[in-house]
Amino acid sequence: MLKTVISTAGKRLARYLNKPIRGYEPFAISDPAKLAAVMRPGDVLLVEGNHRVSVAIKYLTQSTWSHAAIYVGDVLGQGTGHDAPVLVEADVEKGVIAAPLSKYAALNTRVCRPVGLTPDDAKAVADYVVGRLGHAYDLKNIIDLARYLLPTPPVPVFWRRRMLAFGSGDPTRAICSTLIAQAFQSVRYPILPRVVTRQADANAKQGYTEKEILHIRHYSLFTPRDFDISPYFEVIKPTIEAHFDYKTLEWGDTGIDN
Numbered sequence: 001m002l003k004t005v006i007s008t009a010g011k012r013l014a015r016y017l018n019k020p021i022r023g024y025e026p027f028a029i030s031d032p033a034k035l036a037a038v039m040r041p042g043d044v045l046l047v048e049g050n051h052r053v054s055v056a057i058k059y060l061t062q063s064t065w066s067h068a069a070i071y072v073g074d075v076l077g078q079g080t081g082h083d084a085p086v087l088v089e090a091d092v093e094k095g096v097i098a099a100p101l102s103k104y105a106a107l108n109t110r111v112c113r114p115v116g117l118t119p120d121d122a123k124a125v126a127d128y129v130v131g132r133l134g135h136a137y138d139l140k141n142i143i144d145l146a147r148y149l150l151p152t153p154p155v156p157v158f159w160r161r162r163m164l165a166f167g168s169g170d171p172t173r174a175i176c177s178t179l180i181a182q183a184f185q186s187v188r189y190p191i192l193p194r195v196v197t198r199q200a201d202a203n204a205k206q207g208y209t210e211k212e213i214l215h216i217r218h219y220s221l222f223t224p225r226d227f228d229i230s231p232y233f234e235v236i237k238p239t240i241e242a243h244f245d246y247k248t249l250e251w252g253d254t255g256i257d258n
Helices: 002-017 032-038 052-061 119-130 139-149 157-164 176-185 224-229
Strands: 044-047 067-071 087-091 095-099 109-114 194-203 207-215 233-236
Touching: 032 109, 044 224, 052 224, 067 119, 067 176, 067 224, 087 119, 087 176, 109 224, 119 176, 176 224, 224 233
Parallel strands: none
Antiparallel strands: 044 067, 044 109, 067 087, 087 095, 109 233, 194 207
């Protein structure tokens, strides 16, 4: 009985938090058709959300990015156009779903590409998230995030990431960035690993050298921002990829906008 009540309350809260906020103004939206032309399986699409839940995530991560989806291409057999379901994401209401690029046509986005990811591993990453389609969104995460929309004292920086490391631990439930982090960890591709430097004895003549050892952080600690700042992901800008030429731009003659 109690579990049913909590589930019902969580769903109602998810619907509330998934409502758009007023006053959102995008400045750097990308044409979905251009996105479709440049994206590859394994690319991560970061989104500056315009929903209530986005406010909490942006605050806790101190970042403009509040949501992440991963491009899987035509694995569902419905094409790769901007209206085809080429993204996999964890939606707060619908759970893990496939979505088109056109869903984010009115929002600021950023494409982050895993550098050097092999075709086999890109397929494995795509297969991993596709295999989670239908999983529920972790409602415990929703309940915890809702607390940070209430008037509260500022949250210390060193607590913010831990506050997003919520979730029930149920493998059939997901959170957007942790789902993607799990997919990359399944092929041992780094996002933001913990780096430990150790001394390695090269030989007697050369003395000691330093060797970096990477340690995988738990997937629950990853946020959308991490794919942006990761040294292993390249930022792809569709306008530049489409052979941008500033000489072809048409400028208004009414002066500088205020």
